[in-house]
Amino acid sequence: MCTYATVTTALDGSAKGPDSSWFHVTDGTVYFDHPVHAMADHTLNIDFTDPAKGPGARVAVELTAASARELVAAIEAALASAPAELSGLTV
């Protein structure tokens, strides 16, 4: 199905995108729906974008649900391992 479910969030960082160029990422869109490329009926999709630079300023990732969970855990683990004085995170 087209799940329609879409979660958006502000982001601050960079991504390497079209033509191997880096660009500033300002927005993230996360949704579970049909992928364009991955060989699965549904995937967890993340778009890292800068809408101000147009639709092409996008790095797209399509992950199986299980691997998306693993990515979330890996991100949390990496952040937890970072000293607070470097990450600026208090929790």
Add this chain to the structure above:
Amino acid sequence: MIDSLSADTIQITGHDGDPIEAYISQPAGDKRRGGVVVIHHMPGYDRSTKEITRRFAELGYDAICPNLYWREAPGAAPDDAAATARAQGGVPDERLVGDVGGAAEWLRAQPACTGKVGVIGYCSGGRQSVLAACNLPLDAAVDCYGAFVVGTPPEGFPLKITNLVDQLPRLSCPLLGLFGNEDSHPSPEQVDELDGILTGLDKRHEFHRYDEAGHAFFSVDRPAYRVAAANDGWERITAFYETNLGG
């Protein structure tokens, strides 16, 4: 079947008089014919949808697929355009009706057009095909596994999708529905519900349901493709349009 056909990208007038892009395909010759509006799926105005558009020209119809994401992402790659439209909340129903209406008017203005126009949509476009047929004068509509024609979207959906139950009394034309029995959106129970509502409203409809097929079984480039269901589905579409758009 017609081997000699043309295809092009043009601008048409969509909702609110907005110029939008559309992909067209037409058979050669001046034989009188009907037209088909192809509504692309949520992943966008892509190669596979344009292939479908050309197939309708091969079947003898003028065919047009409006780019529903043109306003958000003119000239963008289809996947980038779909991502942009999704991030901005998707296509509002009112705008969809206006854009399909503009595409239908373009078809009716073609010199060989009989004036008969059908619509077809896949996935989210299946719901939008029914939506268009409830709000525009059309001659045939095809819904390929559209979710939320009936049923209730879950709480908290960022995209403002509603079901179409209150609009079904306005359905202006016969409806062909093609569904996979392994689909959950729409589920077999929801297909039953839609069937019952249309029967109660005395609306002409014809549903075909396929075992061992789920959502998106027409998608030849996806794992969901089911050749037996897709082949039979195309035969049903061909016959349905011949009955309602032919002559």
